[in-house]
Amino acid sequence: MKRLIFVIIFGLFTSSSFAQTLPDFDAIKLDKREDFNAAADNAALQASNFLLSTALEKNNLDRLKSLEYVIKWMSGTPDYSFTLDEQATKFAKKNDDLLGLYMAAMTKYVLENKEDSKDQNKIKLNAVKLIIEYAKNEKNKVKLNSELKKAIEADNKGQLAEYLNH
Incomplete structure (x- = not known):
């Protein structure tokens, strides 16, 4: 139990400091329900923070691995569900980078705001x-x-919610 608490506290510390050292995503198994634990969630948050704090670069291997992990985590997590609705992703048409960032942003939001995750x-x-x-x-x-x-x-006009829901 102490180890789990340490891992969670350490994960929160490293993700809030925007450390550019990323987990070895290939070593994190996301094959069964039990794999989606605090460590997997922390890795998803680290990947999301990394994606949202580095410039778009097509050939950046760390960005690609981070996005791949976020997508795999989103697809399998039993604790959260995600909807890619047309209005919210309109800006990402013909731009896979923005769609990937949107997925990272959703992941970041649910992991940092668990009370609003539904x-x-x-x-x-x-x-x-x-x-x-x-x-x-x-x-x-x-x-x-x-x-x-x-x-x-x-x-800028304070009307983003209305824009997204029309």
Whole structure:
């Protein structure tokens, strides 16, 4: 039990410090229900934080491995469910990088806000807010398409929730 508490505290510390040292995702098995434990969740949060704190680069192996892990974790976790609705992912059409970031943002939100993890509208709203924050940072090299610009404009007006639900 002490070991589990230590792992959780250590995981929270490392993820909040945005350490760029990533887990060995290949060594983390996600084959059965029991595999989706605190360590697996922590790795998903680390991967999400990494993706949301590094610039888009097509050939960055760490980004690719992180995204692969997030997708595998999202697909198998018994504790959370995710919806990729059309309105929330409109800005990601023809841009797989943004879709991957949206998935990382949803993962980050549910793991950091467990009390809201069943509310798909809160997950969607807050994940899109994370994407907007990411896209506004020029160092991340996001090309703003018209839908992303509309989402940013709606967010600036305090109308993002309405934009996402129309």
